[in-house]
Amino acid sequence: MVSPSTMKAVRESGAVPNAEYVLEVEDVRKEFPGVLALDNVQFKLRRGTVHALMGENGAGKSTLMKIIAGIYTPDSGTFKLRGVDIRLKSPLDALENGIAMIHQELNLMGPMTVAENIWIRREPKNSWGLINHGEMRLRTEELFKRLNIDIDPMVEVRMLSVANRQMVEIAKAVSFNSDVLIMDEPTSALTEKEVTHLFQIIRVLKAEGKGIIYITHKMSELFEIADEVSVFRDGKYITTKLSSQVTRDEIIRMMVGRDITQMFPKETVPIGKVKLSVKGLTLDGVFKDVSFDVREGEILGIAGLVGSGRSNIAETLFGVTPASSGTIEIDGKLIAIKSPGQAMANGLAFLTEDRKDTGCFLLLDIQDNTQMAVLQNRYVSYGFVQQKQLSKDSSIMAQTLRVRTPDMQEPIMNLSGGNQQKVLIARWLLTKPRILILDEPTRGIDVGAKAEIHRLVSQLAGQGVAVIMISSEMPEVLGMSDRIMVVHEGRVTGLLDRKDANQVKIMELASH
Amino acid sequence: MTDVQQEPGKSLTGLTKVRRLPPEVSILLVLFGIILVFEVLGWLIIGQSFIANKQRISIIVLQVAVTGIIAIGVTQVIITAGVDLSSGSMVGFIAMVAASLAQVSTNERAVYLSQGWVDLNPLWAIAVGLLLGAFLGMINGFIIAKTKIPPFIATLGMMVSARGLAKWYTLGQPVALLTDSFSWFGHSFPVMGFPVPRPVIVFLIVAVIFHVMLTYTRYGKFTYAIGANPQAARVSGINISNHLIKVYTIAGLLSGLAAVMTAARAESAQPGMGVGYELDAIASCVIGGTSLGGGVGRITGTFIGTIILGVVTSGFTFLQVGAYYQEIVKGIIIIAAVVIDQYRQNRRRKTS
Ligand SMILES: Nc1ncnc2c1ncn2[C@@H]1O[C@H](COP(=O)(O)OP(=O)(O)OP(=O)(O)O)[C@@H](O)[C@H]1O
Ligand SMILES: [Mg+2]
Numbered sequence: 001m002v003s004p005s006t007m008k009a010v011r012e013s014g015a016v017p018n019a020e021y022v023l024e025v026e027d028v029r030k031e032f033p034g035v036l037a038l039d040n041v042q043f044k045l046r047r048g049t050v051h052a053l054m055g056e057n058g059a060g061k062s063t064l065m066k067i068i069a070g071i072y073t074p075d076s077g078t079f080k081l082r083g084v085d086i087r088l089k090s091p092l093d094a095l096e097n098g099i100a101m102i103h104q105e106l107n108l109m110g111p112m113t114v115a116e117n118i119w120i121r122r123e124p125k126n127s128w129g130l131i132n133h134g135e136m137r138l139r140t141e142e143l144f145k146r147l148n149i150d151i152d153p154m155v156e157v158r159m160l161s162v163a164n165r166q167m168v169e170i171a172k173a174v175s176f177n178s179d180v181l182i183m184d185e186p187t188s189a190l191t192e193k194e195v196t197h198l199f200q201i202i203r204v205l206k207a208e209g210k211g212i213i214y215i216t217h218k219m220s221e222l223f224e225i226a227d228e229v230s231v232f233r234d235g236k237y238i239t240t241k242l243s244s245q246v247t248r249d250e251i252i253r254m255m256v257g258r259d260i261t262q263m264f265p266k267e268t269v270p271i272g273k274v275k276l277s278v279k280g281l282t283l284d285g286v287f288k289d290v291s292f293d294v295r296e297g298e299i300l301g302i303a304g305l306v307g308s309g310r311s312n313i314a315e316t317l318f319g320v321t322p323a324s325s326g327t328i329e330i331d332g333k334l335i336a337i338k339s340p341g342q343a344m345a346n347g348l349a350f351l352t353e354d355r356k357d358t359g360c361f362l363l364l365d366i367q368d369n370t371q372m373a374v375l376q377n378r379y380v381s382y383g384f385v386q387q388k389q390l391s392k393d394s395s396i397m398a399q400t401l402r403v404r405t406p407d408m409q410e411p412i413m414n415l416s417g418g419n420q421q422k423v424l425i426a427r428w429l430l431t432k433p434r435i436l437i438l439d440e441p442t443r444g445i446d447v448g449a450k451a452e453i454h455r456l457v458s459q460l461a462g463q464g465v466a467v468i469m470i471s472s473e474m475p476e477v478l479g480m481s482d483r484i485m486v487v488h489e490g491r492v493t494g495l496l497d498r499k500d501a502n503q504v505k506i507m508e509l510a511s512h
Numbered sequence: 513m514t515d516v517q518q519e520p521g522k523s524l525t526g527l528t529k530v531r532r533l534p535p536e537v538s539i540l541l542v543l544f545g546i547i548l549v550f551e552v553l554g555w556l557i558i559g560q561s562f563i564a565n566k567q568r569i570s571i572i573v574l575q576v577a578v579t580g581i582i583a584i585g586v587t588q589v590i591i592t593a594g595v596d597l598s599s600g601s602m603v604g605f606i607a608m609v610a611a612s613l614a615q616v617s618t619n620e621r622a623v624y625l626s627q628g629w630v631d632l633n634p635l636w637a638i639a640v641g642l643l644l645g646a647f648l649g650m651i652n653g654f655i656i657a658k659t660k661i662p663p664f665i666a667t668l669g670m671m672v673s674a675r676g677l678a679k680w681y682t683l684g685q686p687v688a689l690l691t692d693s694f695s696w697f698g699h700s701f702p703v704m705g706f707p708v709p710r711p712v713i714v715f716l717i718v719a720v721i722f723h724v725m726l727t728y729t730r731y732g733k734f735t736y737a738i739g740a741n742p743q744a745a746r747v748s749g750i751n752i753s754n755h756l757i758k759v760y761t762i763a764g765l766l767s768g769l770a771a772v773m774t775a776a777r778a779e780s781a782q783p784g785m786g787v788g789y790e791l792d793a794i795a796s797c798v799i800g801g802t803s804l805g806g807g808v809g810r811i812t813g814t815f816i817g818t819i820i821l822g823v824v825t826s827g828f829t830f831l832q833v834g835a836y837y838q839e840i841v842k843g844i845i846i847i848a849a850v851v852i853d854q855y856r857q858n859r860r861r862k863t864s
Contacts, residue, residue: 357744358741361745372744409532
């Protein structure tokens with residue numbers, strides 16, 4: 001076994017052995033309290049290929065990637081980089097040996113500029129040893145030009161949309177010029193347009209001979225970009241196949257261990273009277289003159305590109321950023337929504353798009369995370385939380401949504417990304433809303449659970465709940481919505497009926 | 513939706529349940545360790561037992577009772593990711609005000625509230641003390657919630673101003689000769705031969721109440737939520753401004769209570785009372801596992817943290833270490849306790 005520093009030196013000298021596999025791991029085992037996250041798994045990455053890693057939420061995908069990237073230490077396992085045995089002990093070791101990772105959750109520092117975020121710890125210095133901001137900016141511009149990214153390097157990251165932040169993360173990972181690039185659900189925050197863009201980038205990297213590990217829950221992406229696919233289930237390695245030689249159903253069966261009969265289990269339910277009516281809603285500088293109705297039992301999909309104002313409209317409806325002008329009527333009554341509390345009192349619920357920033361209480365346990373919203377209105381008597389009943393109902397909800405966890409006292413931080421998302425959905429379903437706003441509800445959620453969530457949403461609609469669903473996933477919008485509202489640059493550019501809607505029409509309206 | 517059917521020992525998803533130790537365990541071990549060290553040193557250096565001494569235990573608990581009451585209020589403030597620097601000064605000011613309402617009527621007063629000839633019922637002094645504390649705390653909360661300035665700054669301002677008020681109140685004069693019925697609250701009473709100071713009883717009651725509040729009430733849940741992720745808390749419908757005002761008001765109320773206890777115990781008040789209490793209180797919280805980053809902390813931890821501070825102080829006196837050295841080492845111990853605790857917690861998280 002060689003040490004990481006020797007390997008680094010060899011790599012830098014350019015005298016790298018050219019093995020068929022850039023990366024081989026075998027017999028990797030990792031146990032967390034109560035969870036055997038990886039049970040002697042293996043994974044091999046060929047150079048110049050994209051290798052997709054598939055599996056249900058909590059299957060151990062991110063854990064394996066974090067081990068490869070030097071973040072977790074495995075309990076056991078062997079590790080070969082370009083055919084050479086090596087043990088990486090830290091993320092720095094991994095980076096210096098040509099392994100870069102784009103994490104499932106965004107990891108940028110909001111108050112710092114895009115350029116600062118990308119070059120952190122590698123800032124170009126001037127002859128005084130101080131950071132050379134001009135040079136840093138140039139390098140960023142160069143990088144962005146190469147990747148065809150259109151973001152101002154000097155803007156603070158917190159001003160960027162989630163999708164643009166994701167693009168910055170991608171650029172940052174690419175900037176390391178590594179041999180192995182790990183992408184953990186890079187597209188969960190992107191719309192079709194950016195996904196296409198990302199795929200272009202990936203093809204270039206592939207042609208340069210790099211190995212790319214690509215984790216996703218979106219089947220279509222798999223067939224579009226991946227050469228090989230490995231499937232994990234419950235911490236176990238199942239198989240590796242050429243993506244040209246498997247079908248989507250085969251993969252799903254291997255992932256889930258059963259068949260999933262119906263992907264978008266939309267029920268046709270009677271559509272009732274108008275529940276929510278929005279007229280001329282405007283938030284200065286963000287969106288303008290938005291008007292629409294949602295009826296009881298109806299699912300209104302909202303489509304649009306990133307930055308079109310989709311999420312802003314939802315935030316305003318929920319009182320997070322109160323409107324500058326316009327009216328909101330519920331059940332025909334004019335109401336003012338100036339805070340989320342007021343919105344909830346009027347029967348609204350709002351699943352936000354960014355689970356790390358506005359969703360999870362990462363320090364708290366699953367139970368607290370599930371119950372925090374419902375405590376506003378229910379399960380409290382004389383200030384005391386009726387924990388017994390609430391815990392029971394929360395558990396049922398968590399189980400319905402298939403949250404994979406040892407128990408409800410587990411810190412939510414320890415859950416896999418998709419499982420965190422399920423907890424947040426549970427939080428809002430528990431409030432028994434009459435109007436449910438979902439912003440990217442199935443982000444990071446596996447196929448099985450996705451179908452389950454769609455079924456639940458359909459069921460709620462059947463009970464007369466009015467649903468507004470924002471989604472970047474075209475099949476989801478098309479499959480679930482009764483009507484689709486398309487937003488472009490802060491304006492509603494079209495409202496399509498289910499039967500008239502298709503991908504092409506939506507894309508046209510979304511980009512004008 | 514189906515009924516939940518759980519095998520014993522198995523979880524929702526068939527994963528094995530995790531046995532979790534309460535987070536206080538490690539800090540409790542630190543406490544025992546410190547006591548053990550003093551015990552050993554005691555026998556080695558002066559040939560006495562440290563712990564087998566009723567008098568000393570009584571002194572330790574009395575010492576910690578007042579800062580302990582403050583620390584409980586500060587714990588909930590720190591859980592919201594805030595801090596309260598004003599509690600020590602509030603103790604000074606409120607002690608003065610409360611004491612002035614508890615003076616013996618036949619003597620010349622430092623402050624004339626010219627009702628004249630009767631001793632006021634001590635409950636007046638106590639009620640005014642508590643309300644004044646709550647009021648000052650509310651000002652803290654209001655400023656923090658409405659102007660969004662950092663709690664550090666807001667309460668720093670209050671710290672300076674309240675100390676000024678304490679001096680202004682009597683133009684620097686102490687307030688002495690308090691009624692027996694008021695001082696009664698600061699005295700001890702014997703329990704099985706142990707002299708138990710009443711402030712200690714108050715401390716215990718307050719600790720229990722706040723443990724329950726933080727663990728079992730909506731107030732408590734929202735307090736953690738705000739500290740853990742204010743944005744998510746807001747989207748979950750929590751009115752953060754209102755809640756913060758409540759939290760700081762309650763912290764102020766407890767400072768008021770601590771002030772009354774201090775005055776009753778000293779049977780007098782002077783403007784310099786309570787200097788440095790805020791730091792002892794914050795130290796107790798942090799030693800007890802409350803994270804200054806917010807979202808983490810428990811009253812049980814603070815309770816143990818308070819006792820650690822008390823034990824350290826009286827341990828040094830017991831070993832006849834000079835006052836200067838005491839302070840030097842106390843600082844080191846505060847840091848060491850937190851470091852040990854964090855180390856243990858990290859290791860537990862990684863290995864098991
Ligand atoms: N730090 C941790 N402490 C305890 N358990 C953990 C930790 N990290 C992951 N786990 C558990 O290990 C299992 C695998 O998690 P992992 O994040 O690898 O899943 P994943 O395949 O990436 O899922 P997803 O598709 O939802 O992202 C999960 O059950 C998770 O709860
Ligand atoms: Mg993951």
